[in-house]
Amino acid sequence: MLQLDRISFSYGGGTLAIDGVTLRFEPGELVALTGPNGSGKSTLLKCAARVLVPQSGSIRLDDQESRQWLPKAYARAVGYLPQNPEPVVPIRAIDVVVSGRAPWLGRFSWESARDYEEAERALRLCDAAHLAERYLDEMSGGERKRIFLARVLAGEPRLILLDEPLTALDVAHVQQLAALLRQVVERTTATVIFSSHELNWSAAYADRMLVMNRGRVVMDGRPREVMTPEVMRDAFGFDAEAVTTAGRTWIVPRV
Amino acid sequence: MNSASDLRRLLFLIALLLAIVATAILVGVTFGASGAGLRTLFGSDPTARRIVMGIRLPRVLLAALEGAALAVAGLTFQTLLRNPLADPFILGVSGGAASGAAVGIALGIARRHPAAIPLLSFAGACGATAAVFLLARRRRGVDPIRLILSGLVLNSFFSAIILVSLSLSPNSDLTVAFRWMIGNLAGASWNDVIVLAVSLAVALVVLVWIANDLRLFSFGEEDASGRGVAVERVKLAGYATASLLTGAAVAVSGIIGFVGLLVPHLVRMAWRRDYRHLLPLSALAGAALVVTSDVVSRTIAPPLELPIGALTAFLGVPFFLLLLRRET
Numbered sequence: 001m002l003q004l005d006r007i008s009f010s011y012g013g014g015t016l017a018i019d020g021v022t023l024r025f026e027p028g029e030l031v032a033l034t035g036p037n038g039s040g041k042s043t044l045l046k047c048a049a050r051v052l053v054p055q056s057g058s059i060r061l062d063d064q065e066s067r068q069w070l071p072k073a074y075a076r077a078v079g080y081l082p083q084n085p086e087p088v089v090p091i092r093a094i095d096v097v098v099s100g101r102a103p104w105l106g107r108f109s110w111e112s113a114r115d116y117e118e119a120e121r122a123l124r125l126c127d128a129a130h131l132a133e134r135y136l137d138e139m140s141g142g143e144r145k146r147i148f149l150a151r152v153l154a155g156e157p158r159l160i161l162l163d164e165p166l167t168a169l170d171v172a173h174v175q176q177l178a179a180l181l182r183q184v185v186e187r188t189t190a191t192v193i194f195s196s197h198e199l200n201w202s203a204a205y206a207d208r209m210l211v212m213n214r215g216r217v218v219m220d221g222r223p224r225e226v227m228t229p230e231v232m233r234d235a236f237g238f239d240a241e242a243v244t245t246a247g248r249t250w251i252v253p254r255v
Numbered sequence: 256m257n258s259a260s261d262l263r264r265l266l267f268l269i270a271l272l273l274a275i276v277a278t279a280i281l282v283g284v285t286f287g288a289s290g291a292g293l294r295t296l297f298g299s300d301p302t303a304r305r306i307v308m309g310i311r312l313p314r315v316l317l318a319a320l321e322g323a324a325l326a327v328a329g330l331t332f333q334t335l336l337r338n339p340l341a342d343p344f345i346l347g348v349s350g351g352a353a354s355g356a357a358v359g360i361a362l363g364i365a366r367r368h369p370a371a372i373p374l375l376s377f378a379g380a381c382g383a384t385a386a387v388f389l390l391a392r393r394r395r396g397v398d399p400i401r402l403i404l405s406g407l408v409l410n411s412f413f414s415a416i417i418l419v420s421l422s423l424s425p426n427s428d429l430t431v432a433f434r435w436m437i438g439n440l441a442g443a444s445w446n447d448v449i450v451l452a453v454s455l456a457v458a459l460v461v462l463v464w465i466a467n468d469l470r471l472f473s474f475g476e477e478d479a480s481g482r483g484v485a486v487e488r489v490k491l492a493g494y495a496t497a498s499l500l501t502g503a504a505v506a507v508s509g510i511i512g513f514v515g516l517l518v519p520h521l522v523r524m525a526w527r528r529d530y531r532h533l534l535p536l537s538a539l540a541g542a543a544l545v546v547t548s549d550v551v552s553r554t555i556a557p558p559l560e561l562p563i564g565a566l567t568a569f570l571g572v573p574f575f576l577l578l579l580r581r582e583t
Contacts, residue, residue: 050481051480051481087474103482109467
């Protein structure tokens with residue numbers, strides 16, 4: 001459904017943040033985008049979300065150039081969640097979630113009862129229906145992440161791009177949210193691409209793992225192909241051991 | 256919670272504020288230095304009539320428009336910059352507008368073409384908006400503290416421009432400079448009312464057009480872009496409109512500070528909702544605040560009159576400090 005063809009991007013001259021990346025994504029995939037800090041993960045997601053326009057290469061959604069899509073139509077198909085969306089004024093969770101319906105609204109129209117139903121459905125899917133009337137600034141980090149995920153889901157996108165949805169969460173919440181991403185893929189048949197530094201959790205839940213380094217995709221494969229000491233050393237720069245228990249491979253840093 | 260009950264609540268608040276504005280206007284027209292009472296309003300005395308129609312009514316209407324324009328400008332700056340401390344005066348945009356007018360007066364343009372004053376104010380406001388934005392910009396968005404500091408520095412610069420150009424102007428008179436620097440509604444004319452009413456109408460059309468986009472700025476520009484907003488176009492339209500409002504407001508009354516800061520916050524205290532709700536509510540609450548302040552400034556120590564800009568500063572400065580404490 002999404003096809004990136006030799007795209008390159010740089011922030012105002014200098015080095016390339018994305019350096020000739022070619023990738024293809026199919027419906028119903030849960031894809032983990034990994035790589036060290038500054039390897040281009042966020043930039044790649046922003047290009048795919050049409051927030052940034054690559055200087056060269058082409059991005060095609062459903063075989064149509066992304067630039068040729070109307071912004072709203074593209075936003076209906078692709079739901080993007082930036083790394084740290086911070087509201088500046090206090091806002092209720094339900095208002096955040098229903099704003100995910102924005103791409104479906106006309107210029108002067110207000111959210112209808114149906115939009116609120118979609119928002120509530122998305123909240124239930126994220127196990128956050130009880131938070132609807134609470135204000136965002138009174139919530140924990142994990143609750144907030146679920147609200148923002150619900151907001152993306154409320155827009156009923158077919159492609160979901162999440163920038164580090166697992167960061168700043170404790171272990172229990174990381175597990176909850178990773179499992180939730182799995183559920184989203186299974187229940188909505190959307191494609192989910194999320195960037196993450198949580199290698200083990202990503203490997204446990206994703207169908208496919210990408211490893212980026214200096215703007216290039218250096219690995220693209222199933223989790224067990226990526227979770228090897230060689231990849232960790234070459235792409236991430238740390239010594240690790242691979243430990244296999246109960247049919248799953250875990251990466252353990254060597255100390 | 257659904258949109259129907261939201262809409263009912265919005266309409267109720269609009270009706271309530273309209274009633275307050277109407278009352279304030281009525282009170283403003285009734286009370287004044289030359290005698291009070293409804294008799295002056297409905298009586299047949301030609302002098303009283305002239306005072307009401309020629310002096311008080313345009314002044315009170317100008318106060319209402321001034322409040323609406325400044326509140327909407329403040330709300331729009333706060334929304335676009337994602338900074339609750341933004342206000343046309345604090346950002347230096349009002350100062351830029353007044354400088355534009357002052358330079359026009361100094362060069363004698365204003366005497367030959369009085370209509371040039373609002374245009375020069377608008378140009379000054381646009382220049383100041385661009386300047387404060389460029390000064391505060393960082394690689395990732397606008398830094399909130401730099402923004403306030405840039406506005407502070409620009410304000411000093413613009414005060415200097417106003418003082419220099421008005422003291423160098425033919426038959427220089429520093430009370431004129433004073434009038435520009437601290438807002439004043441005395442001497443309001445029907446012409447002023449028309450200039451500001453037309454500017455406000457144009458601005459509201461544009462802002463209603465982009466209201467559904469502006470509310471999505473609350474989580475940042477990248478997030479808005481991801482929701483299908485044409486961010487650059489909306490920003491350009493929003494900044495230009497807020498500058499137009501500030502330019503027109505300053506052109507007819509000098510700098511009245513802090514209205515754009517106070518009003519959107521007071522409205523948010525009553526109802527924490529998005530830009531589409533805050534736009535009409537801020538306009539009406541701004542009108543109510545400035546009309547009331549004007550009545551107070553005229554009647555608190557008759558026959559003396561406080562400059563209204565001083566009054567709004569007395570209200571606004573403690574409020575600003577309170578917000579600053581909460582935000583940082």
